[in-house]
Amino acid sequence: MVKLTLIRGLPGSGKSTLANTIDAVHLEADMYFVNQQGEYCYQPDKIAQAHQWCQQQTEQQLALGHDVVVANTFVQQWEMQAYRDLANKYQAELEIVCCNGQYSNVHGVSALTIANMRAKWQD
Structure with a gap:
């Protein structure tokens, strides 16, 4: 049986670090914004495309x-629903892990944006 692990948390909580320790194909919507030179070039107007790409991958x-x-x-x-649906479709074991660490975020997300995300957080 295949396994789908979803790691959720605010920017800088350790999601990518944890994902790198799991023996599985590692995907993130942010990967959509990495150019051919390996540089992260975030484009806010393409965030929906990035999440669609992540789901397709x-x-x-x-x-x-x-x-x-x-x-x-x-x-x-609701942001996890498409992945829950994929787990059902492929009869994959689904595990959801929440990261609560406080590290520097590698994508430069502002403190205000993180505070807004924290206010919207749903357990």
């Missing part, structure tokens, strides 16, 4: 029988 990997770990903020419960 997840589905492709599950269809191939690979375990997948997705590390996104998933601030609200």
Whole structure:
């Protein structure tokens, strides 16, 4: 049985670090913004495309029988629904892990943005 692990948490909580310790295909919406030179070039107007890309990549990997770990903020419960649906579709074991660490965030997300995300957080 394949496994889909969702890692959720605010920016700087340790999601990517934890995902890198799991033996699975590691995906994040932020990967969509990494150019061919390996530089992170965030474009806020393309965030919906980034999440769609992440979901498509997840589905492709599950269809191939690979375990997948997705590390996104998933601030609200509805943001995980597409992944729950994929787990059901591919009969994958689903694990949801919440990160609560406080590290520097590698993408330069402002303190105000993080505070707004924290205010919207759903357990």
